[in-house]
Amino acid sequence: MRRALMADLKPVSRREPASDARLHPPQGPPAGIGENEGRPYDRLEQGFALLSVVRAERADGQDAYELKGWCGDLTVEVSAGSTRLGAPGISLRNAIRGGEFPSEILRGIQLWSENQLELAAWINKIRDHHGAALRLIVWDDTGFELPWELFWVPADEQRGLPAGLLGALLVVARWTTLQDTGQDLPRETGDCHGRVLGYLHEEMTDDRHVFKPYAHHIHLRMTAFLEALNTPADRIGLVYMGCHGEYGDTVPRLSLGGRTWAELNDQTMRILHVDRSLVCLNACHSGLFVRNGGQGEQALRGFAELFLRKGAGGCIVAAGRVGDQEARVLVRSLVGEVAAHPNRPVTETLRAFRARAVAEFGPLAAIPTVRDDDGQVDKFGQKRVLRLLYAFMFHYYGHPLTTVRLTVGEGYGARGGGGW
Numbered sequence: 001m002r003r004a005l006m007a008d009l010k011p012v013s014r015r016e017p018a019s020d021a022r023l024h025p026p027q028g029p030p031a032g033i034g035e036n037e038g039r040p041y042d043r044l045e046q047g048f049a050l051l052s053v054v055r056a057e058r059a060d061g062q063d064a065y066e067l068k069g070w071c072g073d074l075t076v077e078v079s080a081g082s083t084r085l086g087a088p089g090i091s092l093r094n095a096i097r098g099g100e101f102p103s104e105i106l107r108g109i110q111l112w113s114e115n116q117l118e119l120a121a122w123i124n125k126i127r128d129h130h131g132a133a134l135r136l137i138v139w140d141d142t143g144f145e146l147p148w149e150l151f152w153v154p155a156d157e158q159r160g161l162p163a164g165l166l167g168a169l170l171v172v173a174r175w176t177t178l179q180d181t182g183q184d185l186p187r188e189t190g191d192c193h194g195r196v197l198g199y200l201h202e203e204m205t206d207d208r209h210v211f212k213p214y215a216h217h218i219h220l221r222m223t224a225f226l227e228a229l230n231t232p233a234d235r236i237g238l239v240y241m242g243c244h245g246e247y248g249d250t251v252p253r254l255s256l257g258g259r260t261w262a263e264l265n266d267q268t269m270r271i272l273h274v275d276r277s278l279v280c281l282n283a284c285h286s287g288l289f290v291r292n293g294g295q296g297e298q299a300l301r302g303f304a305e306l307f308l309r310k311g312a313g314g315c316i317v318a319a320g321r322v323g324d325q326e327a328r329v330l331v332r333s334l335v336g337e338v339a340a341h342p343n344r345p346v347t348e349t350l351r352a353f354r355a356r357a358v359a360e361f362g363p364l365a366a367i368p369t370v371r372d373d374d375g376q377v378d379k380f381g382q383k384r385v386l387r388l389l390y391a392f393m394f395h396y397y398g399h400p401l402t403t404v405r406l407t408v409g410e411g412y413g414a415r416g417g418g419g420w
Contacts (some may be wrong), residue, residue, distance in 0.1 A: 022317045044070065047133040048400070049126050050185075051119075057079035066140045068086035069122050074129060076122035084117035093247070093285065093322035095199035098299060100229040101370045101377075102147055102385035106150075110367075124156040127170065135347070135400040137186070139175040143289045143300050144162070145319065148172065148274035149354065149392045152364075153246030166300075168354040171347040171399040178309045179299045184404075186399040190386070191342070191407035192313045193279040197271065199225035199257060204242035204407075207282065210332050211240070214339060215409035222257050229271050236277045238311070239404050240335070245283030249302050256283055265306055278338075278346065279403050280316040281307075282331045287395050289318030304397045314346060314398025320389075327390045342405035344406045351397055357391030 044050055049071035054078070056066045064080035078084065090108045094100045100108075113120070126134055138148045149167025166172060175186055196216035198205055208218050215234075219225035229239065244256035254261040271277060281287075281303060289302035304315045316335075322328060338349050358364070361384060368381025 004294045016313070029328075033143060036062055044072075046072070047130045047135055049074075049134060049136045050131075051136060053137045053138065053142055053146065055142050058085075062086075063144075065144060065146075067119055069119070071109045071122075071126040071129070071134075073335055074122065074125050076118055076209075078118045083112075085146045087112055087146065088144075090147055092147055092389060092393050093145060093288065094320075095386060095393070096321045102382050102389055103368050103370055105389065106367055106385050109147055109150050110152050110368055113118070113150075114145075116151070119151075120154050120188075123153055123166070124159060124161055125159055127153075135171045135173070137173050137175055137400060139176050139177075143291050144289060147319070147392065148174070149395065150389075156181060163364075165354070165358060165392070166359045168351060171345070171351050172396075173347050174304075174397045175394050176302070176305050176308070176397060178225040178301060178305060179301070181309055184396075186314075188399050188401065191403040191405050192237045192276060193342075193407070194237035194275060194277070195407045195409070196238045196240060197225075197236045197277075198238075198240035198256070199226055199243060200241075201243040201257060203244075204282070204328065205326070207240070207242040207332055209389075210336050210339070211406075214406040226259075226267055229269050230267060233275045235407075236271050236275045237306075237404055239277045239279045239337070240282070241269065241280070242282040245281070245303075246287045247285035247288050247316070249290065251290050251292045254290060254295075254302070256281065256286060256303055259299065259382065261306065262346040264303075267310075269307075272307065276311060276313035277311040278314045278316070278398075278402065279307045279320065280331075280335055282322060282328070282335075283318060284321045287319040289374075304395075308397060312398070314396060314402045316346070316394055316396050319393050319395055322390075326387065328371075330387075330390050331394060338404050339406050342403060345403055346396055346398075346399050350394070351406070354391050357388055361385075374409070377378075 052068040056064050058080055060066045060116055063086045064084050066080045067076065067078040069076040080384060090105060090112050095102060130249050140146060149172055151166040153164055153166050153169055155161060155163035196214055197209045198216065198218040199222060200220060201216055204222065219228065239256060246255045248254065251261050261265065286303050289300045292301045304317050307315050322331060326375055334353055337353060338346055341349055368378050368385060370377060372378050
């Protein structure tokens with residue numbers, strides 16, 4: 001039910017952020033993952049692995065990247081090379097109407113994966129060593145939109161390891177450098193718990209049904225939502241935005257819900273700092289980054305970096321367009337699963353979600369062709385592949401063990417502000 005007025009929010013005493021025990025940097029200067037003197041892997045727990053991906057310019061001037069991975073004594077280091085270049089053709093941003101055929105995107109990702117032999121061998125070594133307990137953090141500061149969750153991991157018959165897509169085989173969390181914070185690894189948040197605070201564009205109001213079992217306050221106007229986000233009240237476990245996102249080649253071209261990146265960056269967002277809430281952005285291209293050279297810095301900027309820097313305990317974002325109704329249904333299903341399993345890490349729910357998508361797709365060796373024998377586009381086959389890409393489009397940034405426990409309480413949000 002729509003309401004006309006925003007009720008007063010009662011201020012409460014400031015809560016201390018949750019414990020930062022496991023991956024918190026030690027005292028002293030922060031260690032940079034891309035620097036020789038940085039040793040963030042020294043602070044990894046047993047069963048955690050870290051894959052660092054950083055830009056590197058080749059002698060021929062092409063933008064490339066190098067890989068460094070650590071998991072206990074098992075390491076890998078791969079320099080920039082002819083098969084480790086920026087790969088715009090495999091970005092999930094291409095999964096749009098009028099873009100590349102979905103099957104061609106998936107085949108391109110397969111080829112890209114097959115070219116990373118050293119990385120694949122390292123992944124199978126750490127899979128064999130840790131089994132289901134493995135937690136992989138991918139710290140990618142390239143801005144190349146590389147689809148790590150869709151990386152094709154080959155089988156290792158000697159070790160008895162099956163082939164599959166990385167994000168369905170094991171827990172994967174992403175990370176990015178948080179500018180001006182001195183933090184080099186995601187902090188442990190324990191759990192994100194409390195009610196739901198959200199904003200929904202009028203075209204995405206169906207998303208509200210996901211939160212019906214939980215205490216929630218959903219706004220229909222961005223100004224009221226941002227005011228609530230700056231005003232600590234009852235504890236917030238999840239901040240949800242279902243709206244349009246826009247992406248361009250410069251930071252001023254980034255927008256979310258009609259507000260530019262800079263306008264959102266101006267907001268204090270005290271709720272995130274106080275409650276360490278999980279942020280979920282059901283918005284097109286909300287997971288993409290831009291290197292901000294146009295404003296005099298080499299920093300990689302995007303909405304995931306913004307919300308994490310403001311204090312979010314984790315962030316779920318979209319690496320492509322979610323305007324398709326099927327994609328919207330998928331993300332609502334994903335959020336519903338996260339909320340329904342309060343004791344399960346968000347990353348494990350995402351892994352299970354992707355694994356089901358792979359099972360529904362069928363054998364990965366049988367990717368549909370673009371056209372059938374009559375020369376007609378196989379629309380059914382392309383839709384099957386697109387559904388698989390959608391399931392892997394939602395990325396999680398944060399600590400691999402973060403959980404979400406939402407307060408039960410139907411009808412909590414009928415308080416005005418143009419929302420529920």
